[in-house]
Amino acid sequence: MLDEKNMAVIFKAFCDENRIRILKMLAAGEKCGCKLLEELNVTQPTLSHHMKILCDSGVVVGRKEGKWTHYSISCEGAGTAI
Secondary structure, three states: OOOOOHHHHHEEEEEEEEHHHHHHHHOOOOEEEHHOOOOOOOHHHHHHHHHHHHOOOOOOOEEOOOOEEEEEEHHHHHHHHO
């Protein structure tokens, strides 16, 4: 069971339209940050802001590959999102 602080962090991750769109895209599988940028039509700093919130919540994980980060929904995040 999550405590109130962790629940608040997760709810914050879910309370933005762009972050919901990102989660829907990641539900289909891992995506490179560059693909998320193209599909969302946001700036790189804006995407970084949203990805930090999603990663800090534990719902999303990222792995570096070259200059890009590839994101996916974490195992824990998949259960949380349900």
